[in-house]
Amino acid sequence: MARTRAILIWAMLTAAVGVPLVVAAQSPLLAWRQPVYIAAGLSGVAALALLLVQPLLAGGYLPGLPPRRGRRVHRAVGVLLIGAVALHIAGLWITSPPDMIDAMTFAAPTAFSHLGVIAMWALSTAGLLALLRPRLSARAWRAGHSTAVGIAVGASAGHALLIDGTMGPLSKATLCLLAVAATGRVLIGLRVWRLVQRRTP
């Protein structure tokens, strides 16, 4: 039973991550884009997919990756995620510098640009806190990383959903929903608010 369950969970995760990537890689829009723009877009899709993997690793929800081992992988995937976002931004910058300057300065006409930049800063904060973790109190670490991650996932989902791009609408909506649900579930499961709550008796 446990084995069947494990296979099922991994199969579902592979589909949730793989299907949006395959759909995006077959988008007709790619025919009219330069390689650097295509790479930038797909890096964004990959980053979105990793946002679903991250909470599952942190919470130890994946079979074969219990919390301690899961978190080691979580750290490695975190580096990968930040790398994917960096490629996404760099590729878009090369494709159209004025559009990226507008986005970064919150001067773009599109709401998804604002959400994307908010997600970028939140994700950078989450990563920076992970680097500084040895110097942080348990309370500061938990409150900070959880808050930053919550903002990053929420803003990323909004960013992706508002974009008319290479992702398929159905696989995109499913991936966003799963990432938000998994992040919420893990934050609640870890009872991240408890350390913050104890401070105020």
Place this chain on the structure above:
Amino acid sequence: MLTATPSRRLLLAAGSAALATGAAGLVVPARAAGLPPTRSMRGGSNNYRPGAPIVSRIGSGGFLMTGTVRRAGDGAPLPGQRIQIWAHTTEGHERDPHSHGATLTDANGVFRMEMPQIVPAFGQAHGHLAFDSEGFETVFLRPVMSSPRDTRLSADFVLQPV
């Protein structure tokens, strides 16, 4: 109890009617002062290339960009005004020189440009238009297509004399 529903509906209807009247009332004085000039849209000037050549059409066509050019205040149509157009299309990126072209308005202040199909880029299927000639203030527009399958797009200019 039954009277609660119609009365709430009545209240909503009366309320929105009052709001609509208020909004219309606000519009009237602006109209009395004359046709206001079109403001540049955010991001309108992105990937602009000054001095795009006047062309009979951009690329091999298939998509139609249209619009009007009028003078602020009296709304008079402005003939012979140069409008520059560019977009991400099936034939090139916004930055490519061959994605850019200019056209002149006719006697009725109307312009039409055949261009390749616009495809979504940077999250939206959109076009860019510019007026940056002498006599009127520069305006950059960035209209968005309601569907990426649309085969035409329009944008209107109301120019402020300088």
